[in-house]
Amino acid sequence: MKLSLLFLLLALQVSARNYGQSTISLKEERISLMDVFKKIEKKYDYHFFFSNDVVPNKKFSLFNVENARLEEVMDTLLSEVNLAWKLLPGNKIVISTKDSYLYYHSAPKHTVIGSVKDTKGVLLDNVVVLIKGKGMSVTTSENGSFTIDVNDTDTLVFSRVGYQTQEVAVNGQETLNITLLPTNNDLSEVIVVGYGTQKKEAVSAAITQVSGKVLENRPITNLGAGLQGVVPNLQITPQGGAPGQGSNFNIRGTTSLNGGGPLILVDGVVQDPNLVNPSDVASVTVLKDGASAAIYGARAAYGVILITTKSGRREQPTQLNVSSSYAINDLTLKPKYVNSLTYINYMDSANINAGNGAYFSQRIRDGVTAYFNDPAHNPDVLYDPAIDKTGYYTYVGNTDWTSALYKSGSIQQNNVSVSGGSKNTTYYMSYGNMRQNGFLTSYKDYYQRHNINLNVTTDVTKWLRLNGKVRYTYSFEDHPSGGTGGNSGITATSGELKNDLRPLMPIRHPDGNYAGQGSFTNPFAVGAQGGHNQTKVNDLWTTIAATLKPMKDMNINIDYTFNPYSDNNEFTSKLFREYHADGTYNIYPWTNPNMVKLGNNNNYYHALNIYGDYTKRINRHNLSLMLGYNQEAKSLKYYSAQRTNLIVNDLPVLNLATGPMTVSETLPSWGVEGYFGRLNYDYDSRYYLSLIGRYDGSSLFPPGHRKHSTHQSRVHGVSAMKIFGKTT
Numbered sequence: 253m254k255l256s257l258l259f260l261l262l263a264l265q266v267s268a269r270n271y272g273q274s275t276i277s278l279k280e281e282r283i284s285l286m287d288v289f290k291k292i293e294k295k296y297d298y299h300f301f302f303s304n305d306v307v308p309n310k311k312f313s314l315f316n317v318e319n320a321r322l323e324e325v326m327d328t329l330l331s332e333v334n335l336a337w338k339l340l341p342g343n344k345i346v347i348s349t350k351d352s353y354l355y356y357h358s359a360p361k362h363t364v365i366g367s368v369k370d371t372k373g374v375l376l377d378n379v380v381v382l383i384k385g386k387g388m389s390v391t392t393s394e395n396g397s398f399t400i401d402v403n404d405t406d407t408l409v410f411s412r413v414g415y416q417t418q419e420v421a422v423n424g425q426e427t428l429n430i431t432l433l434p435t436n437n438d439l440s441e442v443i444v445v446g447y448g449t450q451k452k453e454a455v456s457a458a459i460t461q462v463s464g465k466v467l468e469n470r471p472i473t474n475l476g477a478g479l480q481g482v483v484p485n486l487q488i489t490p491q492g493g494a495p496g497q498g499s500n501f502n503i504r505g506t507t508s509l510n511g512g513g514p515l516i517l518v519d520g521v522v523q524d525p526n527l528v529n530p531s532d533v534a535s536v537t538v539l540k541d542g543a544s545a546a547i548y549g550a551r552a553a554y555g556v557i558l559i560t561t562k563s564g565r566r567e568q569p570t571q572l573n574v575s576s577s578y579a580i581n582d583l584t585l586k587p588k589y590v591n592s593l594t595y596i597n598y599m600d601s602a603n604i605n606a607g608n609g610a611y612f613s614q615r616i617r618d619g620v621t622a623y624f625n626d627p628a629h630n631p632d633v634l635y636d637p638a639i640d641k642t643g644y645y646t647y648v649g650n651t652d653w654t655s656a657l658y659k660s661g662s663i664q665q666n667n668v669s670v671s672g673g674s675k676n677t678t679y680y681m682s683y684g685n686m687r688q689n690g691f692l693t694s695y696k697d698y699y700q701r702h703n704i705n706l707n708v709t710t711d712v713t714k715w716l717r718l719n720g721k722v723r724y725t726y727s728f729e730d731h732p733s734g735g736t737g738g739n740s741g742i743t744a745t746s747g748e749l750k751n752d753l754r755p756l757m758p759i760r761h762p763d764g765n766y767a768g769q770g771s772f773t774n775p776f777a778v779g780a781q782g783g784h785n786q787t788k789v790n791d792l793w794t795t796i797a798a799t800l801k802p803m804k805d806m807n808i809n810i811d812y813t814f815n816p817y818s819d820n821n822e823f824t825s826k827l828f829r830e831y832h833a834d835g836t837y838n839i840y841p842w843t844n845p846n847m848v849k850l851g852n853n854n855n856y857y858h859a860l861n862i863y864g865d866y867t868k869r870i871n872r873h874n875l876s877l878m879l880g881y882n883q884e885a886k887s888l889k890y891y892s893a894q895r896t897n898l899i900v901n902d903l904p905v906l907n908l909a910t911g912p913m914t915v916s917e918t919l920p921s922w923g924v925e926g927y928f929g930r931l932n933y934d935y936d937s938r939y940y941l942s943l944i945g946r947y948d949g950s951s952l953f954p955p956g957h958r959k960h961s962t963h964q965s966r967v968h969g970v971s972a973m974k975i976f977g978k979t980t
Contacts, residue, residue: 496699498526503555564678619648643834
């Protein structure tokens with residue numbers, strides 16, 4: 253059993269206990285623990301980092317401290333809850349559970365310095381130096397050097413693409429000079445190719461295969477995130493920073509005017525890789541060129557990615573693997589928001605240079621200047637009924653919207669698997685769940701995924717092997733809707749930093765209501781009150797397969813896969829008020845009218861593969877022939893219904909609305925059918941010939957033009973090392 257707790261935020265360790273000289277005074281009645289943190293942040297120069305799942309909803313009837321040191325305040329706050337805290341540079345306070353890494357990682361540390369080189373003495377950059385089991389890591393610099401804080405009992409793991417991973421126990425050492433050995437480029441290694449496997453020496457096409465080990469012990473939300481930077485020429489692009497956003501895959505750069513991407517197969521069938529649990533992946537193979545991808549026909553025009561999931565091993569005792577990780581993540585790049593004084597100066601200068609007068613009145617300039625210089629004793633809004641005839645506040649605040657709208661997120665992952673096998677049967681079973689909490693402060697956006705995997709193989713007779721696989725994924729994601737049509741400038745996954753967001757507007761008015769009026773849209777208010785966009789996904793894959801061996805050197809493989817898929821989306825737009833200084837209000841326009849839209853998508857996918865292979869060796873001649881048939885069909889049914897004017901704002905039900913009902917439905921479908929073959933020949937494992945072809949038919953093409961063929965041929969010889977039996 254292995255248990256790893258990862259804290260990305262703590263990647264740079266500091267063990268100092270210097271809490272500064274300032275003291276804290278705070279007296280509040282009926283206040284929650286989280287609100288105490290916010291009060292301290294607002295009044296003092298401290299910043300709290302925690303997951304919403306960690307901090308309980310504890311309330312104090314009276315919280316009163318006066319001229320207390322930070323450690324006294326924190327001990328008082330956390331005395332009745334199972335939480336620990338740590339002060340980091342920049343007055344950052346991290347809150348975690350006591351049974352987490354933060355609590356136990358309090359042993360004395362010392363700094364280890366060193367360098368990493370190869371067997372020729374060349375210093376290596378970008379070598380990952382990882383503290384085993386703790387997720388803490390650094391990388392070597394351009395001159396191969398590194399510095400890391402460790403405990404005496406820690407073990408460091410050194411890894412770099414193209415080199416063997418090496419583990420070194422610290423044991424009190426302060427200097428480590430490491431030499432990494434190159435990866436053994438074993439030509440007898442077996443790699444996964446289309447409809448089978450081949451020895452590496454027999455492959456001349458552009459194929460790269462990586463083991464699922466590269467995905468272990470990493471706080472990743474999807475497979476694409478784990479493959480970034482691992483496979484040469486495989487470009488991984490995140491779809492966004494919101495929870496639940498997957499990755500886009502690209503192998504050959506720009507595809508076509510209509511877009512496109514590689515064909516991605518999971519255990520031989522087309523599947524969304526973003527729904528696969530990375531912990532279930534055994535290997536990933538990327539077919540990059542036409543020769544390697546031709547076996548899959550026209551759909552492989554932009555390359556192929558083959559994902560193979562884990563299975564049990566024969567005559568292996570039952571193994572139980574458990575892993576759990578918790579990571580705090582933050583924005584990679586947080587834009588520095590312009591302050592209010594700079595903003596009005598720029599606006600005034602631009603307006604004057606355009607031949608007009610100052611953009612802002614002297615009253616606004618005086619208000620902005622006063623609040624900017626002394627926010628504790630000046631208001632962030634102005635209101636004079638004799639001047640502000642509209643009844644609106646005049647905003648003169650100084651809001652850093654980047655800090656106001658975004659906070660730290662977190663990723664929680666738990667995985668358990670059982671695997672093993674006897675002489676005739678192997679099995680692998682797993683369950684994994686992942687929760688990703690988003691960065692928004694106005695809305696508790698998150699994504700949660702559950703994965704169940706079962707893979708059983710048994711030899712019924714010497715000539716018949718049966719295999720059954722079941723994979724089930726359930727996911728749920730919740731985002732703010734931003735209102736109908738995105739007119740507010742906010743959508744479910746776009747974030748809330750609007751391009752016309754001015755620093756003059758505060759988050760709330762003096763009366764406690766959210767700010768926002770007239771041409772000022774408050775994204776915090778829209779996120780908190782404007783509605784939600786929620787999606788549920790159910791994805792079930794069942795595969796039955798048989799391998800027959802009618803004669804020596806011949807195998808016949810038959811597999812059938814059925815995939816029922818559904819996703820349900822609920823989009824709501826809620827009414828909320830914008831309050832003015834004179835006591836009046838209006839309804840925020842871009843969520844008006846309130847409404848509910850329900851969308852349902854049901855897909856049914858069938859895949860049948862029948863292929864056989866025959867191998868024969870005659871003296872120094874080796875022949876391998878594979879022929880097969882593939883058929884796939886998918887039917888889709890999507891419908892949506894929406895209705896405006898909800899009777900009750902918080903009950904998004906179609907029958908509880910009075911507006912017109914809008915209903916739409918689509919019923920697309922497609923099918924493909926193909927015949928394929930591959931002939932491999934080599935002489936004495938020195939010279940190789942490979943012929944690949946496929947003849948396809950697709951319903952997506954018009955009648956009379958639905959059939960087409962693809963073929964590739966390759967001839968190559970192995971290196972002099974293989975031919976002459978020596979290194980060159």
